[in-house]
Amino acid sequence: MELIIYTVVTLCVLGAILAVILFLIAQKFKVFEDPRIDEVEAQLPGANCGGCGLPGCRGFAEACVKADSLGSLFCPAGGNAAMSKIAEVLGQVAVEKDPMIAVVRCAGSHEKRAKTNLYNGIASCASASMLYSGDTGCPNGCLGLGDCVSVCTFNAIYIDEKTGLPVVSDTKCTACGACVKACPKNIIELRLKGKKDRRIFVSCMNTEKGGVARKSCSVACIGCGACVKACAYEAIRLENNLAYIDFEKCKLCRKCVETCPTNAIHELNFPPRKVKSADEAPAGETVKE
Amino acid sequence: MLKTFPKGGVHPAENKLSKGKSITRLDPPKTVVIPLSQHLGAPAQAVVAKGDQILAGQLLAKAGGFVSANIHSSVSGVVAKVDKMPDSSGYRQMCVVIDVKGDDWVPQIDRSNDLKTGIPSNPDEIRAKIAEAGIVGMGGAGFPTHVKMSVPQGKTANNLIINAVECEPYLTSDHQLMMEKADEIIIGVMLMQKAIGAGKAYIGIENNKPDAIAHLSDIAKKYSSDIMVQGLKVKYPQGGEKQLIKAVLKREVPSGGLPIDVGCVVQNVGTAFAVYEAVLKNKPLFERVVSVTGKSVKNPVNLLARIGTPISELIDVAGGVPEDTAKVVNGGPMMGKAVADLSVPVTKTTSGILLITEKEALRPEMFNCIRCSRCAGVCPMSLEPYLLKNMVNVSRWEDLQPEHVLDCIECGSCSYTCPAGIPLLDYIRLGKANLNKILRSRKS
Numbered sequence: 001m002e003l004i005i006y007t008v009v010t011l012c013v014l015g016a017i018l019a020v021i022l023f024l025i026a027q028k029f030k031v032f033e034d035p036r037i038d039e040v041e042a043q044l045p046g047a048n049c050g051g052c053g054l055p056g057c058r059g060f061a062e063a064c065v066k067a068d069s070l071g072s073l074f075c076p077a078g079g080n081a082a083m084s085k086i087a088e089v090l091g092q093v094a095v096e097k098d099p100m101i102a103v104v105r106c107a108g109s110h111e112k113r114a115k116t117n118l119y120n121g122i123a124s125c126a127s128a129s130m131l132y133s134g135d136t137g138c139p140n141g142c143l144g145l146g147d148c149v150s151v152c153t154f155n156a157i158y159i160d161e162k163t164g165l166p167v168v169s170d171t172k173c174t175a176c177g178a179c180v181k182a183c184p185k186n187i188i189e190l191r192l193k194g195k196k197d198r199r200i201f202v203s204c205m206n207t208e209k210g211g212v213a214r215k216s217c218s219v220a221c222i223g224c225g226a227c228v229k230a231c232a233y234e235a236i237r238l239e240n241n242l243a244y245i246d247f248e249k250c251k252l253c254r255k256c257v258e259t260c261p262t263n264a265i266h267e268l269n270f271p272p273r274k275v276k277s278a279d280e281a282p283a284g285e286t287v288k289e
Numbered sequence: 290m291l292k293t294f295p296k297g298g299v300h301p302a303e304n305k306l307s308k309g310k311s312i313t314r315l316d317p318p319k320t321v322v323i324p325l326s327q328h329l330g331a332p333a334q335a336v337v338a339k340g341d342q343i344l345a346g347q348l349l350a351k352a353g354g355f356v357s358a359n360i361h362s363s364v365s366g367v368v369a370k371v372d373k374m375p376d377s378s379g380y381r382q383m384c385v386v387i388d389v390k391g392d393d394w395v396p397q398i399d400r401s402n403d404l405k406t407g408i409p410s411n412p413d414e415i416r417a418k419i420a421e422a423g424i425v426g427m428g429g430a431g432f433p434t435h436v437k438m439s440v441p442q443g444k445t446a447n448n449l450i451i452n453a454v455e456c457e458p459y460l461t462s463d464h465q466l467m468m469e470k471a472d473e474i475i476i477g478v479m480l481m482q483k484a485i486g487a488g489k490a491y492i493g494i495e496n497n498k499p500d501a502i503a504h505l506s507d508i509a510k511k512y513s514s515d516i517m518v519q520g521l522k523v524k525y526p527q528g529g530e531k532q533l534i535k536a537v538l539k540r541e542v543p544s545g546g547l548p549i550d551v552g553c554v555v556q557n558v559g560t561a562f563a564v565y566e567a568v569l570k571n572k573p574l575f576e577r578v579v580s581v582t583g584k585s586v587k588n589p590v591n592l593l594a595r596i597g598t599p600i601s602e603l604i605d606v607a608g609g610v611p612e613d614t615a616k617v618v619n620g621g622p623m624m625g626k627a628v629a630d631l632s633v634p635v636t637k638t639t640s641g642i643l644l645i646t647e648k649e650a651l652r653p654e655m656f657n658c659i660r661c662s663r664c665a666g667v668c669p670m671s672l673e674p675y676l677l678k679n680m681v682n683v684s685r686w687e688d689l690q691p692e693h694v695l696d697c698i699e700c701g702s703c704s705y706t707c708p709a710g711i712p713l714l715d716y717i718r719l720g721k722a723n724l725n726k727i728l729r730s731r732k733s
Contacts, residue, residue: 117629120652122715130722132629133379208373208381 036089037061043085044078049153051076051176064090071095077154077174099193100175102157102168106142106187107203107266109163113138113217129184137216140205142166142187148179170197170269192247196269200245200252202227203266207240214262221264227256291496293522294532297669299702300524301623303497307461307582307589312469314593315606317364317389321597323349324376325383327636328425329432330356335385341368345595346395346573349385352420358433358637359423360385363575363595365393377619377636379629387597397571404472405569406512408479415484415568422567423637424574427559428452428528429620431638434560438484446554449487450537451478453494453501453558454521454528457621460641462578463558465591467494467501470562471508477561478516480568485554490516491537492558495523525623526700530555532669544696559640574637579603583644585611594635600642601631615650618643623701653710664703664713670696674703674713681720686727689720697721 040061048056052075054063064073070092075082080096087094119128119135125147133139144164148157156172157179159165166179166188180188187205202221206213210222223241235249236256245256245265257265326332333350337343343362350360366389373381394400409415420435440446451474455463467474478490492509494502502520509516519537526532531542533555540551548555559577566572575596582589587608594603600617604610610617610631618625619633622643664674672693680688694717703713 117627122712122719124715124719126722127715127719130718131378131626133375135629139375139380 034065036065039089040064040086043082043089044075045082045174047077047153047174047176049077049174049176049178051174051178069093076100076176079174100190101170101173101193101197101199102175102177102179102188103191103199103201104142104166104168104188105201105203105205106140106165106185107219107264108136108138108141108217109165111163112219113141116216119143126182126184138206138208138213138220140185140187140207141217142185147182147184148188151178151182153178194247194252198252198270199247199268200250200254200257201247201266202243202245202264204242204264207242209241213241219263221260222262224261226259226261227265230255230259291520291522292536293524294527294535294669296671297667297702298524298526298532299667299705301458301705303523304458304582304584305461305464305497306459306584306586307580307591308464310461310465310589310591312465312578312591312593313606315595315598315603317345317392317595318598318602319389320369321364321387321389321595322374322599322632322634323360323363323385323387323597324374324634324636325350325360325385326376327360327431327596327638328358329430330354330358330436332383333357333360333423335371335383337368337371337385339368339370342366343368343387344393344395346398346575348573352423352433356433356436358425358435359421359573361423361573361575362387363597364389366390375630375633377626377628377633384634399570399572404476406476407569408476408483409568412484412486415480415564418568419484419564422563422573424560424563424567425637426557427563427577427637427640428557429624429638429640431636434556434564437554437556438481440485440549440554444549445552446485446487446549447489447552448538448554449478449482449485449490450530450533450548450553450555451490451492451558451561452528452530452533452555453492453498453505454533455498456495456523456525456528457623457625457641458525459582459643460580460621461582462580462591462640464498464501465580466559466562466578467498467505471505473565474558474561475505475508475512475516476569477563477565479513480564481554481556481561482515487554488515492516492518493521493527493533493537494518495521495527497523526669526698526702529669529698529700531698544693577635577637577639579635579639580641581607581644582641583611583614584646584649585613586644587611596637597634599632599634600628600639603635603642604631604644611644611646613646613648614644615647616645618645622649623705624699652712655711656709658711659709661708663706663708667702667706669700669702670698672697674717675711677720678711678713678716681716681723684723686720686723689724690728694720694724 044057046057052060054060083094113136115135116137117135123145125143125145128143134143142165146159148166154172156169157166160167175190204221206220213220214222221242225238227243228236228238233249233251235246257267331354334353335350337349344365347362349362352359366387369386369388371385374384376382416438424434425431482490506518534540534553563574579592579594581603590607616627619628658675697717701714
């Protein structure tokens with residue numbers, strides 16, 4: 001009996017002393033953390049995609065609380081909705097940004113761009129592009145090995161087996177830019193999502209001369225410049241035998257799409273044309289879910 | 290006693306099918322495509338334009354920096370264009386295309402077969418001639434020779450090591466060159482010794498070429514007592530310069546260091562021959578010996594081909610592309626790269642063209658790592674390939690640095706030996722590239 005009492009008393013005293021020590025240490029080394037950080041973090045998607053350029057959602061929340069204004073901070077995954085909530089928490093004004101989306105600028109499907117050799121190394125675009133120009137004649141085209149797919153945290157991109165090209169989902173893509181960085185051929189670009197998700201872009205990255213480009217791929221941009229002339233808004237420029245449409249200037253008039261002799265300019269999510277049957281709208285480029 | 294490097298290495302089937310085939314001079318083709326970047330470092334800058342009349346041996350492009358090399362014409366004719374053309378990787382780079390007319394050489398070049406032995410007394414003169422001739426390391430890496438020959442201040446190069454190992458299976462171009470041009474090679478070695486002030490020169494030859502060991506020893510005795518021919522045990526990758534130094538002199542190049550840190554300069558035996566021709570015959574580097582070989586090739590040969598000749602012409606001489614060919618490799622089977630197109634030109638570093646049969650080219654099915662540690666056992670740089678691969682798989686690029694991934698010489702022994710069929714080198718190369726990217730971005 002005595003033994004039990006001693007034990008209990010000793011343990012209680014010991015516990016009390018340790019509790020006091022722990023309490024004092026906790027007071028001494030207390031780190032003040034702004035409670036707003038947690039509140040801001042609660043508004044973020046929590047995907048830790050790195051699209052904001054900061055280390056994860058927590059890092060972004062800390063930066064938001066620390067910053068004087070939210071002007072330079074934007075969560076692409078959460079978008080304007082998340083940013084306005086954060087602004088509410090912090091009592092600041094959110095800067096509205098037009099939503100962006102990843103766009104795959106290569107239309108060289110198996111059909112349009114014949115294979116010239118077989119690649120049997122590891123399934124990584126980075127590895128293949130380091131080794132050689134790729135399994136088709138086009139040195140700038142999509143390799144189709146899916147580096148963009150493996151980096152996407154939102155399951156917003158997949159390789160279409162029929163075409164061998166990546167397909168971006170309009171609804172899932174948050175424009176975090178992970179795939180843009182992962183693509184060794186710089187094919188993927190972040191562009192304005194556009195009104196009603198309508199977009200027009202040159203779906204080619206081939207910088208070779210027209211004849212050479214056309215030989216390796218039937219839908220290559222041949223740098224003829226017809227679109228540049230057709231554009232009334234000076235939104236198209238021609239560099240290195242390749243046309244590029246500036247999405248800030250583009251008014252989505254679709255004139256360039258009609259003039260392109262190789263159908264290298266793609267329009268997405270437009271209603272079908274009245275006069276001609278819209279056969280140039282590429283199948284499987286972007287899907288709506 | 291045969292020497293070798295102590296750690297790692299493999300011994301693939303040698304398959305030296307073109308062994309003993311004497312070097313045949315290939316006539317210039319109808320057109321040549323001469324890339325302006327056949328070496329490590331900056332591409333050369335073209336000094337000719339479309340329509341220019343060119344003689345063989347004439348300068349086409351000047352070195353574009355200190356680490357760069359001159360490019361000379363290999364044929365006489367007219368420049369058809371200076372434009373971007375696909376090289377053996379399929380990517381386009383600047384090339385000079387020449388339509389061949391006749392075969393007239395620059396008059397300064399001594400085209401006779403007479404042996405010249407007069408070694409210039411001034412090392413600077415030798416170096417200047419090497420730089421002028423655009424000589425690069427002919428083993429495959431293509432490092433400009435004159436840069437290697439410029440010993441940095443505060444360092445001394447007492448030992449010149451000549452790499453005549455030819456440890457890659459199939460290739461015989463160096464072997465045949467040694468059998469036919471031994472005098473020239475030894476004089477080339479003496480020239481290089483003079484240029485860097487090396488007291489001793491060692492020629493490392495693997496024991497599967499006993500005739501070359503005997504022949505070169507005899508010839509070397511004739512000229513100098515400071516040139517030693519060292520027989521080596523057959524083991525891949527003995528031709529790696531770090532492995533060769535370890536094998537011959539038992540010195541270890543520190544991690545991230547260069548052979549010069551242990552007082553050595555390593556040069557290929559083909560480079561020695563090119564140095565002889567450049568210094569004593571005024572002949573720039575515009576042709577080289579190429580082995581065209583493969584298991585089902587009708588007539589494996591060693592050809593003396595002009596730089597810029599399409600490899601398809603070389604294959605035609607060897608009897609054309611056999612039906613069961615799956616890959617055409619530029620270089621040897623261990624380190625060579627498959628080409629995407631047969632129109633790519635022979636460059637200064639093309640030591641062989643290997644036609645691999647379907648049976649050989651088949652990659653084994655890949656299984657999970659079984660932790661047998663064979664890859665670590667065969668790695669000549671004492672790395673742990675399985676670990677590096679696992680890190681690459683999860684994108685831990687920065688963690689690769691303390692594991693010395695940058696020491697990897699990309700010999701491919703790990704992939705060769707892996708019983709689970711894992712292409713370890715592919716992953717390691719990817720890791721190296723990503724780590725280098727991070728290190729470069731930190732610097733700037």
